[in-house]
Structures are given as C-alpha cells and as structure tokens.
Amino acid sequence: MNEDERNKNRMSNKVVNYVGFIDAPLNAKDLYPYNSKVGGSPVWMAQPPAKYSHIKCTECSGDMAFLMQLYAPLDHLPQFERSYYLFVCHKCNATRQGWKLIKSMERPRQGYNEYEEEEEEYDEDEEEEEEVQEKVVQNDTKNENGDDDDDWGVEDGDDWGLSGKTDNNNNNNNIDELLMKRDKMLKEEQAKKKEQKNNKQSTSTSSTSTTNTSSTETSPLEGFVTPSDPSNQYKECYVTIEEEVIKQQKMHGGGKGGKHGYVDDHSEMEEWSGESYEYVKDRAFSKFIKRINHYPEQVIRYGFGGEPLCMSQAGNQMFDVKTAYACKRCGKNKVFEFQVVSTIITQISHNKDVSSLDFSNLFALTCPNHCYDVGSDVHNDVIYVEELLLVEKSI
Template sequence: MASRAQEQTLLGLCDGELDSNRHRSSFLTNKVGGHPDWLPGISRQSPRCGRCGAPLAHVVQVYCPLEASPYHRNLHLFACPGAACSGRSDCWTVLRSQCLEERTASRPAPAQEAPPAATEWCDTADDWGVEEEEEEEKDGWGGGVEEDSHGQEETTAPEEKAGEVDVSSRLQDLNLGASREDAPVLRPFFISVAEESDLCGERDDLRHAQQLLREYESREGVAVGELEGGCEEKYEKTSARHGDAVFSRFMKKISLCPQQILRYCRGGKPLFVSEPPPAAAASLASAACGRCGGSRTFELQLMPALVSLLRRTDGGEAELEFGTVLVYTCTDSCWTAGSGAAVEELCFVQTDPDQQLFK
C-alpha cells in the first residue's frame, strides 16, 4: 500500500560530518560513506566491481521502511572508486536488506549527539498522518510500520532480544572486520531530508526579490547584480549550449535546490540527466527482480552535488564521477522472514554531459 510519503519527492541534503568519536551510527542512520550498518541477522557483504574486481566503497546508506510493513528496510549503495570505472553501471551495486521489526524491540539510538535533523526525517510527519507516538518508528524515507506491529513489539522480551542483537552484531564485526577493511572508506556525513514541495514557496519569494532588485536597478541607474540562489535562468542558458531537452529539464528541476545529493520517490518518475539509449530504456522498463522475478520500480537517485563530498578517509581521492545514479527495487520488496542475505537491486548510472566539454 502506497503511503503519502511515497507519493512525493523527498530531497536528501548533507547535514554535517559524522564524527566517529562523537557519534555512533546504526541501521537507522541515513548517511554518506563510512562503513555500512547492517540490520540484525543480515550477513555483511563486501561487493566487488563488475569490471576490475576491486572491493567497492560504501557510498550511501538509506533507512527506508515501507508503509504498513512489519520490516525494517535499508538500501546500501556501493561503487568502485577507480578512475577507469567511473560512470559505469556495472561498477555500482545496490543491496536491499530487511528485518522483522519484532527482532529489534530494544532499538539502538540512531546516532548519539547527532544534529537533530540528521536522522529525524519526519520533521513534517504530521503532514503524512503520523501519530506522535509512532514518530520514532518512521524516521526513514518511506514511512514505518502499522500500529498493531508496534504494539506487538511491546509484548516481546526486550532484554532477551536486545542481547541477541548485540551478540549477533559483535560476531559479525569479529568475523568480517578484516574483509571490510579491504574496501576504501569514504568520509561519512549525515543526510537530512526536505520535501521538495516545501521549497516552492522559497523559490517564489526569491523571484519576487529578484523583481524588486531589477526595479531598483532601473530606478536608481545602478547594477547590483543577481541575488544568490537565482540559478534557474543560469541553468536554462547552460542547457541551451547542449541543445538537450532532457538535460535542460534536469537542471531546471534541481535548480529548486542545487545542494540536493539524493532524491527519493518510490514508485515515482526518475529524473534522467540525458536521454537513455533505447536499449537501456527498454531494459529498465522490463527489469525483473532477481529474487522473485516480479517487476521493479524506481525508488531513488543520487545527484551531482554528492560527487564533491566523496573523499576517502585515508586522504586519497575517490574518483567517482556521475551525472546521476538511479536505483530500481522490487515493487513488492520481496523478503523471506529470517533471511540473512541482502538482495541485489538495479543501478543505472548516467554520466554528466558537462564532462564531455573538458575532454
């Protein structure tokens, strides 16, 4: 059942660095980089590049439970930081993992001492019909679980389950810590959220201010210049050089919030940076879930502003360049209770047309 959260576009924004000395992230944390925080019972995977075989770096973690679902749900995106692999779909991997909510009756804190906006996705939760007492269960992109599922958790033995989760997590750290270190680690940042629709009022205010500025310049005979943020006209001029209607639409759309690093709209329409080749478009339209064989649907995409944040913790460069990375997931979000293996979903990478101007 689609939730109101799934019928609108949510924008992910960088919300400060995740300092491991001050913050402890969990599967509830939405973040860029760092190590992936796997759900309890999910075996940790270290995916490798489909082109060069190198271990992939963890790029983004999103906590995105679905409305009326009894599962916690995460998406983890990984990419090869090698320059030769940049911009290739086969050098990216997206893994979906789920866990019954009743297994985590005693839940870890999303992030200790974290900035409030970093993991409180639903600042406007009341607009989505979320009750105050359920707000903690719905701090992800896509909503949360039904009230009866939450009530069922209360009847479980929290001390026993908390112990199981803690032991499981520690064992995974011991067994797989070494392989985890093989992959380069990107500097971690919190991701906060804003509804795209909320930004429309801000743009209207800016346009009004720009009009007042032009009137003042005309009246006083001076040139003050454009107000900061008036980027739509700039993007339209840029797109005219390309002569690409798809790119023009992309740039005009993101001019509403140029700093967005992620767009989330499960079941919505992706925002392509360029017209996909006919074969690729047909493949995306007919892509089937590798686990159940059912259809896939668009869920989220990474945006160009993310590229500048992708820096390795060891000081080296993560040579990741892209225009956008689109993620398609199983429409039914198929899962077997008790499964310990994440499901691989579909990534489609488009390069930035502007990159061709510098080659």
C-alpha cells in the same frame, strides 16, 4: 537520529518526492542501523553474510568503497524496516558493473515496541490528569454559581466532615483538599507504574543474561560494523531527508491565459516526441537544471514508484516504456525508488588520492512486491537483496 526524527522522515507510499542533503560529520560511536549517511563503514542491521564483509568489484576484482546508506521505510510495508547500501569501484564507476546496491529488510525491533509502550503510558497519565483537572474546574464553576451538586460524590459537604451551610472560604478549602487528594493519588499511581516497569525490565534483563551469558551485550538499536572494513574510504557524514516542495513560478503574458505557472512534470517529455534530437537534448538538460535549482545541494532524490529526473535524453531512454526491467523472482517490472545525483561528487571526501567519480545520475530500481528468496536471501533474521542500479553517464 532519534525516534521522533525517524518517524518524521518515514517515507510515504504515495508518490511524494524527497530530497537528501549531506549534513554534519557522524559520531563514530553512533551505530544506529537506521541512519542515512555517506562514507565510513556500513552499519548493517545485523552481521551480514560473509560475501558482504569484503566486497569486490565484479569487473576488476578490486576493493569496493562504501559510498552511502539510505534508510527507506515504507508506510505500505510496516512489517519491515528497510535500508540501502551503495558500494562503488573507483576504476569502473562509469559502468553498471562498477556499482553494487544491496537492500536489507528486517522486522521492527523490540526497542521500538518498548518506546511505543512508554509513549502509551505517558499518554494515559496525561489523559488521567486532564480528567481530574476538568472535574476540578467544573466543581469550582458550580460552587461559584451557588450549585450545591458535587461531581466528587459529596452531598451537602457532609462526607468531608462539613455540616450546615458553607461559605466561600469553605468552598475554597474543599477545592484545596480535592487538589491535594488528586496530586497524592497521581503520585501514588505513577510510583506504582514505575515500580512495575522496573520489575519488568529487571526480569527481562535477568532472563536475557541467563540465556545469553556468552554473548556480548548490545543495545537493541545498535547495528553491526565489520572490523577493519576495507570499504571505509570516505569521510562519514549524516544525510538529512526532507520533502521536496516546488513553488509555482508565475510568468506574465504569452498565450490566452495571460499568467502561466511553471509545473515541473516528468510527463511533459511526451510532448517532445516530434522534436529534433538536439532540441530534446537541450530540453532534458534544462528541465533537470530547473528542478535541481530548487535545492542545489541535494545529493539524493527519493520517490518510491515515482519518476526519475534524468539529465539527458539518453537517460530518459533508459526508462522508455519499451524498456522494462523485470524482477527475476516474480516477473513484475521493477519500479524507480531513488537516485543519487552527481552533486555528491564535489561534496564527499575520500581518505586517499583516488580518481574522481564520473556519472550524471544513479537510479535505483526495486521490485514493487518486495519479494525475496527465503532460503538464500535471509541471514541472521535479515533479508539481503541486490537491486538494480542504472548509471546515467556524465555529459
């Protein structure tokens, strides 16, 4: 994923829903740490703590498989890049203990600053060229209208070696000379900036190699992959993210209004409080199917601070107002951030013959304050926090 795609997929702090889809196979040499993907090995932002190099299930002590990573930056938290890493135990995946969700955060890398500088330099060059072009057009217009004033500081053409009256041919020659001079100045300025940039990069590279002569040279935008990673069990593919757009469905007749629009709103669950369990159960499943059918192949739903989409009434009860999941550090109730939909089960391919995953939805909850312990959660300048993952059982 390039920088433009990265910025395009940057997730808003507003409650906007996004959906993710499994895409093309991932290039094994792609070590970009801010990809969203399924399978393969996790691409950590930096070498993680030893406990994450070989993750074991807390229930059966078996090796856990890496299922996916999700790049999840937030506009209201620009000081951090954020990614999630999800691991599963095939024997215990029907319970919460059979899953592990790790959130990592780091400060934006120098590579992005260099990219932004290049963009700023490009914009400055564009602005300079537009200003010159505008002056040329103005000058050409004035000459056509018989105006002797010259925006280029030329009075009566004398400064250009011209005297007396000028005809149209002389005016055209003046414009040609101005254009040639403009082009020459732009080329000289661009060459100068390029030389300064090359000198700066040469100095930076020399300084880096002097201070880190024993280190392995890596791209500033490369992550870390654990060698001989036992969690590498699924086929590796990119995940693409896009905003969820729900089209209003028109229905005719019924009610005083005549036409009614179907609005898919989680709050409608409140209207079901007086209904029987079986009726509510059917309504919950119906709502889930209607929403999923807008994007049948979605495997991820994202909406920081939004509402989860449960398949069953039992799932809805996990998010009852009486049920709160507090952060152990600050005490604030955790908020919904994303869910993994069971549609992923049939879209992923395991390297070995193992038992299939068994769940309806996985819900990731995080602290709204993004808090962490400076002493125990930071390793190699990256923050690692294990977040809460709720499992909605299959129905």
